Amino acid sequence: MTDWLTPEEWQAVALSLRVSLVATLFSLPLGIFVAYALARWRFPGHGLLNGLVHLPLVLPPVVTGYLLLLTFGRTGWIGGFLDGWFGLVFAFRWTGAALAAAIMAFPLMVRAIRLTIEAVDPKLEAAASTLGASRPWVFATITLPLILPGILAGSVLAFAKAMGEFGATITFVSSIPGQTQTMPSAIYALLQVPGGEAAVGRLVVIAVVIAMGALLLSEWIGRMVARRVGGA
Amino acid sequence: MAELKLTDIRKSFGSLEVLHGIDLEIRGGEFVVFVGPSGCGKSTLLRLIAGLEDISGGTLEFDGQVVNHKSPAERGIAMVFQSYALYPHMTVYDNMAFGMKLGGGGKAEIEKRVRQAAEILQITPYLDRLPKQLSGGQRQRVAIGRAIVRDPRVFLFDEPLSNLDAALRVQTRIEIARLKERMADTTMIYVTHDQVEAMTLADRIVVLRAGYVEQVGTPMELYHTPANLFVAQFIGSPSMNIVAARATRDGEALVVEPEGGRRMYLPGAGKVVGDGPIQFGVRPEDLTISGEGQPVFEGLVTLVERLGESQLVYVERPGSDEPLVAKLPGHLEVERGARIELSANPDVVRLFDADGKAVAL
Numbered sequence: 001m002t003d004w005l006t007p008e009e010w011q012a013v014a015l016s017l018r019v020s021l022v023a024t025l026f027s028l029p030l031g032i033f034v035a036y037a038l039a040r041w042r043f044p045g046h047g048l049l050n051g052l053v054h055l056p057l058v059l060p061p062v063v064t065g066y067l068l069l070l071t072f073g074r075t076g077w078i079g080g081f082l083d084g085w086f087g088l089v090f091a092f093r094w095t096g097a098a099l100a101a102a103i104m105a106f107p108l109m110v111r112a113i114r115l116t117i118e119a120v121d122p123k124l125e126a127a128a129s130t131l132g133a134s135r136p137w138v139f140a141t142i143t144l145p146l147i148l149p150g151i152l153a154g155s156v157l158a159f160a161k162a163m164g165e166f167g168a169t170i171t172f173v174s175s176i177p178g179q180t181q182t183m184p185s186a187i188y189a190l191l192q193v194p195g196g197e198a199a200v201g202r203l204v205v206i207a208v209v210i211a212m213g214a215l216l217l218s219e220w221i222g223r224m225v226a227r228r229v230g231g232a
Numbered sequence: 233m234a235e236l237k238l239t240d241i242r243k244s245f246g247s248l249e250v251l252h253g254i255d256l257e258i259r260g261g262e263f264v265v266f267v268g269p270s271g272c273g274k275s276t277l278l279r280l281i282a283g284l285e286d287i288s289g290g291t292l293e294f295d296g297q298v299v300n301h302k303s304p305a306e307r308g309i310a311m312v313f314q315s316y317a318l319y320p321h322m323t324v325y326d327n328m329a330f331g332m333k334l335g336g337g338g339k340a341e342i343e344k345r346v347r348q349a350a351e352i353l354q355i356t357p358y359l360d361r362l363p364k365q366l367s368g369g370q371r372q373r374v375a376i377g378r379a380i381v382r383d384p385r386v387f388l389f390d391e392p393l394s395n396l397d398a399a400l401r402v403q404t405r406i407e408i409a410r411l412k413e414r415m416a417d418t419t420m421i422y423v424t425h426d427q428v429e430a431m432t433l434a435d436r437i438v439v440l441r442a443g444y445v446e447q448v449g450t451p452m453e454l455y456h457t458p459a460n461l462f463v464a465q466f467i468g469s470p471s472m473n474i475v476a477a478r479a480t481r482d483g484e485a486l487v488v489e490p491e492g493g494r495r496m497y498l499p500g501a502g503k504v505v506g507d508g509p510i511q512f513g514v515r516p517e518d519l520t521i522s523g524e525g526q527p528v529f530e531g532l533v534t535l536v537e538r539l540g541e542s543q544l545v546y547v548e549r550p551g552s553d554e555p556l557v558a559k560l561p562g563h564l565e566v567e568r569g570a571r572i573e574l575s576a577n578p579d580v581v582r583l584f585d586a587d588g589k590a591v592a593l
Contacts, residue, residue: 121315121317123313123315123317124317124318124319126284126304126311126313126317127311127313127317127375127378128319128330129283129284129303129304129305130282130283130284130304130305130309130310130311130388131305131310131330131331131334131378131379131382132304132305132331132334132335132382133305133330133334134303134305137334141330142319145321146319146320146321
């Protein structure tokens, strides 16, 4: 496709993009729900859920990866069930890389969305229900449009985080070229062999560009939030 | 035109009960004001009526139908909030059309109603703007307009003027009074902590304190015949002077001797009051400096607030820290440090028993 990347390098970049995109899109609905629950509802276990969501942020990634292997591996209790009933396998597959990336990126996504939900005046939702709107309709017409910038910012951050995920991924799905070798795994593998510096350099440039672009994009979206939700 | 009936309405947050059994009937088309100090439960009561909070006990009926478990949407209400609660991502037009679009009204019908409401509230030029491009007063008019368009059975106002500055507050108050005339068939409930708003707008006022109804009545009933000390002091500004006194019967008459004051002779009152301690109340505007009535109090003027047409004179009596306030005509020469005598007409004096309940004279 491009002659400045070898097919193996290109494979790693493409896999990373696919893994990150899938991880972001699939975790988004749950992310919105959890962020809404944490921001708006008071229930027993509120603190526990909050802690659980944020755990991957502070846990050593290798521990997260190992726990994933225990639960989502073929012999793990969730992994075994999914394999037996749906034929869905995570361990040592690209889908596993996506799962690991989603879990590692989840705290960032939830945080960004939760902040915008908290910035929305609950009276706006109350007003909509006094004007005759049902709860789902209030969410669709009032809450969702107002928190859209937060959802975008959270998604961009989660995507960038997923692109860079390494520790949990390599523990859970290893680094099989063409199957589970994402960009960070490829960089690590190339560093282990002599003469890989040129390839490492190319991949590093791509990683930096994507990360920087994501940060700038989420900053810009953040400013949109302030303009949209504030000053009303 | 909806009639509301509240029977033993209670509300608890956890183990804390904030409304202790409210009984109230509101007639169709009536303008009722809930008034009371902050924390009295007036806003909570309004939110219960709106359906924004669950009712913990008792029944709420709209036109004879229990609506306890109906959602706000099903009750046919519209509410105006203190913070306006306009949707920042919608234009004024879309904000006002929001309620009707849900109802599935035709586009032409929606447009007609929105324009009509905008005309009434003089916000037609702003229909294409976003809320953030409007001033506070304009935003509150949009919020009122949004509620009008819905053509509710019950119109609820939660301290709608509290975020506005003094001049705008008066202007918007007048607009709400006009709206009340225009929508004479719509039942309106208005919450405020401001007794002036309550007096000027209400057909009837409900005075609340600490989750109980203290008194329900027309503004002038509350002013002239307050049920208890709390209402007496809450309604009217400046508030009623209350002085501890001793009552002694003299045949059918009653002799009342306020602390630090002179004896006052109340003909006929001996039939309803016995001997003993009592609270003596007189409004600042009922105190006079000339000899129109029996001179009751004598004291030293410690402060004079000149308001133009009138002046508030603070008088210190011997043996009391609480100054008496008298509202006197502005043209009288009253100087700080002067000794004055204040009189009161026996007809306007109020008496309260040891529990603070008014004694019917």
